[in-house]
Amino acid sequence: MLVYCFDYRTREFVGACELGPTDVDPRNPDAFLVPGNAVADPPPALEDKQAAVWGGAEWSIVPDHRDEIWWDQGGRPVVIEELGDPSALGLSPDAPPPPIPEIARRQLRLWMLNAGHDDAAIRAAIATLDEPDRSHALIEYEDATTFQRSHHLFDLLGPAFGLASADIDQAFREAALL
Structure with a gap:
């Protein structure tokens, strides 16, 4: 008789085995003594990354x-x-995704120039901001030596250049390569 064994802990199918003459029930010679971790029901066919698990009455398929x-x-x-x-x-x-790198002032300006935005365009976008953001942005643009993507001013200025938040993230990654 062929039986289907499962792991005691996970209850997943681990293989089939054939019961032999030593597994015959001594009280009923027409029956076999099936181990506690085996059943007569075959497990279902599986696809990649699946396992058959015995639930007590039937097999189920679970992700593996x-x-x-x-x-x-x-x-x-x-x-x-x-x-x-x-x-x-x-x-x-x-x-x-990889962390967004910090970029140097040179990298920021080169990326903006490559994207068609010169210094005058950047300053014009800064000029559209309300105070105190306008003054902060101008100080950051003129005096910072490095720029971090997490600075909120990039999200304020991005729309002036048609850049959504994800676009700004990508711009930083590209600028870091310049």
Whole structure:
């Protein structure tokens, strides 16, 4: 008789085995003694990244992402060790984007120039801001030696150049290469 074994802890299918003469029930010679971690019902057919799990009455199919690296909401890698859907735990299979680099004044100005925005255009955009943002932006633009994407003035000035927040992120990444 062929039986289908499952792991005691995870209850996932681990293989089939054939019961032999030593497994015959001594009280009923027409029956076999089936081990506690085996059933006569075959598991369902599986696709990649799936496991069959015995639920007590039938098999179910669950996601199997063990040994994969997923990412938590803080961008930290997590090695999956258990059966199930890691996204239900708030994990993502996609690595977070690289951090947005700090750029030098030269890189910012070169990127803007390459995008068709010269010094006069930048100053004109700054002039459209209300005070005190206008004065802060002008001081930052004229005096800062490095720029960080997290500075709120970039989100204030971006729309003047047709740049959404994601565009500004990408601009910083591109400027860092100049």
